[in-house]
Amino acid sequence: MHFDNLDAYLAFETQLRSFGQEPNAEMLAEKARLEAAQNVNEDEYVFGTMAAHNKFMTPEKEKVVREMTDQLMMEGENATQPCLLLGKVQCGKTDTFLSIMGLCFDRGIDVAVVMTKGTNTLTKQTIERLNKEFRFFKDDGTYGQKVVIYIYDILDLYKRGGLSDYQLNDPVNKFIIVCKKENTNLKDLIELFENNEILRGKKVLVCDDEADFASRAYYQRKGELSLLRIAEHIEKFVTLPVFCRYLQITATPYSLYLQPDGTVQLRDGQEASPWLPRYTGLVPIHDKYIGGKQYYVDSQEGEIDDDGVFHPANMYGCLYQPVDQICIDILSARNEFYLESRAHSENLDSLNFAVVSYLFATAVRSIQTKKKSNKKYYSSCLIHCEINKHKHAWQEELITEIIEDIKQAFLHKANSDLHILDLESDAYESLKLSNELGNRQGLINEKFPTFAEVEAEVKRILEYNDYTINVVNSEEPGKVATMLNDKGQLRLEQALNFFIGGSILDRGITIDNMLCFFYGRDPKKFQMDTVLQHARMYGARDKEDMACTRFFTTPDIYDVLKTMNVFDDYLYQYLKAHRDTVQTDEFTSMVIGYDSRISPSAQNKYTPANTKVLKPYQRTYPVGFQTIEPSENNKLTKKIEEVLQHAVEGKEANEDGFYLVHYNDVVEILSLIRKSYTYAIEYNNVGLEWDINDMVTPLEHFTYDTDGMVLVTVRGNRNLSRERENIFDKRGRFIDAPEAGGEINIDKKNAIDRPVLVLLKQNGLKDLGWRGTAFFWPVLTTPQNMNAGIFTINGNKKYRKAKKQITLETLGNYPKEEVLSLTIKKEHFFDIILDYKKEESRDIKPTTANMFLEKDLMGKFILVEGTDPEKYYDLTTVNDNIFPFEVRGYKYLHLRTSMDMSGSQAIIKLKEDDPYEMVCRPFEQQDVVYTEFNEGQDVTDQSVGNWSIVYHLDKVLEKKLTPEDTELLQNYVDYLASIE
Numbered sequence: 001m002h003f004d005n006l007d008a009y010l011a012f013e014t015q016l017r018s019f020g021q022e023p024n025a026e027m028l029a030e031k032a033r034l035e036a037a038q039n040v041n042e043d044e045y046v047f048g049t050m051a052a053h054n055k056f057m058t059p060e061k062e063k064v065v066r067e068m069t070d071q072l073m074m075e076g077e078n079a080t081q082p083c084l085l086l087g088k089v090q091c092g093k094t095d096t097f098l099s100i101m102g103l104c105f106d107r108g109i110d111v112a113v114v115m116t117k118g119t120n121t122l123t124k125q126t127i128e129r130l131n132k133e134f135r136f137f138k139d140d141g142t143y144g145q146k147v148v149i150y151i152y153d154i155l156d157l158y159k160r161g162g163l164s165d166y167q168l169n170d171p172v173n174k175f176i177i178v179c180k181k182e183n184t185n186l187k188d189l190i191e192l193f194e195n196n197e198i199l200r201g202k203k204v205l206v207c208d209d210e211a212d213f214a215s216r217a218y219y220q221r222k223g224e225l226s227l228l229r230i231a232e233h234i235e236k237f238v239t240l241p242v243f244c245r246y247l248q249i250t251a252t253p254y255s256l257y258l259q260p261d262g263t264v265q266l267r268d269g270q271e272a273s274p275w276l277p278r279y280t281g282l283v284p285i286h287d288k289y290i291g292g293k294q295y296y297v298d299s300q301e302g303e304i305d306d307d308g309v310f311h312p313a314n315m316y317g318c319l320y321q322p323v324d325q326i327c328i329d330i331l332s333a334r335n336e337f338y339l340e341s342r343a344h345s346e347n348l349d350s351l352n353f354a355v356v357s358y359l360f361a362t363a364v365r366s367i368q369t370k371k372k373s374n375k376k377y378y379s380s381c382l383i384h385c386e387i388n389k390h391k392h393a394w395q396e397e398l399i400t401e402i403i404e405d406i407k408q409a410f411l412h413k414a415n416s417d418l419h420i421l422d423l424e425s426d427a428y429e430s431l432k433l434s435n436e437l438g439n440r441q442g443l444i445n446e447k448f449p450t451f452a453e454v455e456a457e458v459k460r461i462l463e464y465n466d467y468t469i470n471v472v473n474s475e476e477p478g479k480v481a482t483m484l485n486d487k488g489q490l491r492l493e494q495a496l497n498f499f500i501g502g503s504i505l506d507r508g509i510t511i512d513n514m515l516c517f518f519y520g521r522d523p524k525k526f527q528m529d530t531v532l533q534h535a536r537m538y539g540a541r542d543k544e545d546m547a548c549t550r551f552f553t554t555p556d557i558y559d560v561l562k563t564m565n566v567f568d569d570y571l572y573q574y575l576k577a578h579r580d581t582v583q584t585d586e587f588t589s590m591v592i593g594y595d596s597r598i599s600p601s602a603q604n605k606y607t608p609a610n611t612k613v614l615k616p617y618q619r620t621y622p623v624g625f626q627t628i629e630p631s632e633n634n635k636l637t638k639k640i641e642e643v644l645q646h647a648v649e650g651k652e653a654n655e656d657g658f659y660l661v662h663y664n665d666v667v668e669i670l671s672l673i674r675k676s677y678t679y680a681i682e683y684n685n686v687g688l689e690w691d692i693n694d695m696v697t698p699l700e701h702f703t704y705d706t707d708g709m710v711l712v713t714v715r716g717n718r719n720l721s722r723e724r725e726n727i728f729d730k731r732g733r734f735i736d737a738p739e740a741g742g743e744i745n746i747d748k749k750n751a752i753d754r755p756v757l758v759l760l761k762q763n764g765l766k767d768l769g770w771r772g773t774a775f776f777w778p779v780l781t782t783p784q785n786m787n788a789g790i791f792t793i794n795g796n797k798k799y800r801k802a803k804k805q806i807t808l809e810t811l812g813n814y815p816k817e818e819v820l821s822l823t824i825k826k827e828h829f830f831d832i833i834l835d836y837k838k839e840e841s842r843d844i845k846p847t848t849a850n851m852f853l854e855k856d857l858m859g860k861f862i863l864v865e866g867t868d869p870e871k872y873y874d875l876t877t878v879n880d881n882i883f884p885f886e887v888r889g890y891k892y893l894h895l896r897t898s899m900d901m902s903g904s905q906a907i908i909k910l911k912e913d914d915p916y917e918m919v920c921r922p923f924e925q926q927d928v929v930y931t932e933f934n935e936g937q938d939v940t941d942q943s944v945g946n947w948s949i950v951y952h953l954d955k956v957l958e959k960k961l962t963p964e965d966t967e968l969l970q971n972y973v974d975y976l977a978s979i980e
Contacts, residue, residue, distance in 0.1 A: 567593025
């Protein structure tokens with residue numbers, strides 16, 4: 001129960017008492033909140049009013065709001081560097097950052113710029129939320145308002161000519177400008193400030209929602225670094241106001257924590273401001289939050305019996321439902337074979353079960369809700385398998401037909417279709433089990449309906465077509481906006497609401513009552529920030545809904561998601577445990593979990609960062625250093641020995657001479673060693689400066705949540721040269737192998753569960769290139785049993801100089817539309833220019849088809865004559881071995897052995913009378929199709945295949961080889977001659 005003001009509540013209470021009733025506990029709590037709202041601190045009028053009307057405001061959240069505001073409003077050298085508000089996916093970040101914005105208004109901020117992901121959907125959702133949260137500060141047309149807050153979309157504000165001087169000069173006025181991270185929006189924002197001196201003089205807070213998305217990204221060209229367009233616009237904007245503070249908001253901060261510390265050097269001497277967060281605030285996790293813990297930790301609790309059947313120990317053990325990979329493959333390409341078998345196809349049973357399970361889950365929740373509150377229940381199902389819009393249409397068509405099969409079974413066959421009945425029975429028993437477990441745990445208190453009750457509700461839904469299937473993508477931007485409710489969320493209008501889509505259904509989009517999530521996005525390498533944002537099933541969820549919720553994906557994808565959850569939870573817990581150290585200048589770097597299947601984010605988001613991956617048994621040590629002036633170095637060496645002696649006092653070494661030394665002592669030792677090194681032009685080592693972060697960050701990572709001990713030993717009386725005898729050695733000028741092979745094996749023997757640090761005490765003889773004084777050379781070995789990770793070593797990455805580009809003299813003589821440029825392996829390139837190889841082929845894939853096929857003005861592939869314009873064709877359609885699309889009329893191939901123009905190249909003429917042929921490799925797909933009596937019949941689908949284009953080569957028109965390839969080619973020719 002919620003009232004806008006105390007007067008409204010009191011009027012309701014009076015009316016209630018007139019009927020002889022007393023206010024309940026919930027009403028009395030609401031009364032107390034409204035009374036508190038009347039006693040708002042005048043110095044915190046905006047925040048105090050918002051907090052008094054915010055039922056989600058807790059002391060823990062208020063503490064975060066105040067700490068973040070203090071940091072944002074601070075003065076000082078690093079004040080303009082971003083602060084980060086970090087929260088779990090759909091865990092109240094928006095509510096928290098709006099509270100921060102309110103308190104910043106109280107502290108003097110005049111203008112808040114809210115940057116959102118570049119979609120109309122999210123912009124509308126953001127504006128709706130802003131209007132709701134700041135509803136108490138609207139201009140009501142009366143004098144004496146303490147604060148008036150105006151909310152604008154930048155496009156609307158720009159069109160109307162911006163803000164008037166009168167508005168800007170009124171001290172009670174505050175402004176919120178919503179700006180999409182998109183070129184036109186950002187240009188309008190920049191121009192708005194550039195053209196208004198009063199506006200530039202205001203105090204501005206930038207709230208960058210999803211700050212790891214588009215706000216900072218780079219590209220490299222010819223060895224020089226630049227910002228991408230959107231990042232460049234944002235960088236320009238933040239320099240315009242005289243006072244500007246930056247708040248990053250995200251649930252996936254990996255690219256932010258991998259940023260280099262300090263400014264970033266760009267081309268032509270330009271710089272980009274620091275993007276690494278200087279302070280991190282954590283959004284508290286509330287009691288109703290459902291996230292990775294439930295989906296990937298609690299769901300795994302249970303036992304597997306001798307038959308391999310999993311018996312869950314709790315309600316969440318029923319969440320995950322495995323999907324066969326073949327089912328995902330079918331959803332990725334239209335195949336009419338499955339339009340015929342549909343709900344009776346074994347290959348599609350994962351999807352069939354998902355649809356039936358969702359239907360039954362909605363029926364169960366509808367019955368429970370009606371009995372409890374006599375209200376209708378509207379649910380949602382999200383199907384997210386592909387980003388390709390044509391595939392969304394195929395998925396919509398297939399699901400429509402599957403539902404028709406289910407409808408036929410229920411309404412016209414008296415439920416006599418045994419195959420579908422099996423699916424129904426499995427769905428009902430699964431839902432019954434999770435509800436029983438939830439009741440047993442005390443998570444819910446719900447009576448589970450009988451099969452007859454559920455069956456009757458399912459029949460009602462199907463008979464009245466109380467369901468809708470919606471495709472949500474960027475094909476029709478205006479259509480998505482019409483699907484939103486007044487909260488900016490996807491609107492639920494019927495009992496079942498299927499949403500099929502791709503990327504537009506990730507960041508920021510919220511969907512209520514999601515009982516089914518069918519997920520099949522499976523790239524070659526998963527980007528953690530992107531994939532975690534797909535988790536739209538996270539958030540404040542009712543436990544009763546969770547008892548009926550199911551998550552469908554393949555075992556491989558589920559394992560990746562489970563690993564990501566481990567990484568994400570580690571980061572969050574690490575930040576909670578290091579709140580005091582992470583926010584200081586002593587902090588080194590954040591370690592992000594690493595897995596060969598997973599990347600933290602797109603690499604172009606942190607291109608200038610000098611990143612390092614931590615793996616088992618990895619060895620790290622400085623190279624190329626020289627020691628400082630001998631007398632000062634001797635003092636440091638003595639101090640190191642004193643610290644080490646104190647650290648091992650009273651301890652016994654193991655059989656290999658290693659002592660347990662605490663992390664803090666190890667860091668002190670490494671810091672002293674670093675002070676003993678020097679770098680200068682005279683020592684030929686400028687650019688090789690050792691950053692102890694290279695060792696300190698891994699050591700902190702390995703000792704976190706342990707006793708903090710590191711295995712340390714000293715090996716003395718070393719006499720190693722500083723430089724190699726041949727300073728032009730390919731391995732480098734400086735000695736980079738400070739330990740012998742046997743010693744390395746001893747290090748590995750000890751580096752099982754703890755990191756190993758070896759301090760090699762070198763005598764530093766002058767005739768070996770040193771300065772005649774002893775010093776320590778540290779070598780760190782990572783443990784075998786460790787959590788792999790990636791982190792950034794402070795300092796910008798050093799780029800290779802751009803390679804010399806090769807230009808073919810005659811390439812420009814041929815019409816561009818007649819030349820196809822392809823990269824090729826060197827061995828194939830050699831065979832072609834030697835006239836041994838007369839064909840060059842490429843597979844026709846969705847990612848490369850644009851290169852080979854003709855398109856019409858609508859951007860669609862053009863069908864060849866003889867195809868049926870009413871029939872659907874795609875790149876896998878066999879079509880009686882006739883490729884269904886028109887092929888581009890290339891006459892020449894431009895072959896190159898590198899991605900750019902720095903490698904060997906050649907122009908090849910294609911045969912005029914027979915330039916290419918299309919080759920199809922049909923692949924058979926085995927399936928079992930069930931009759932309505934549940935009798936399986938083996939069938940084979942041969943309607944799909946992989947197409948390739950084979951170009952027929954005539955002659956080489958021009959070729960240019962690099963010196964290296966010229967030598968390789970001659971060696972190849974000599975080799976061929978020798979074996980003839």
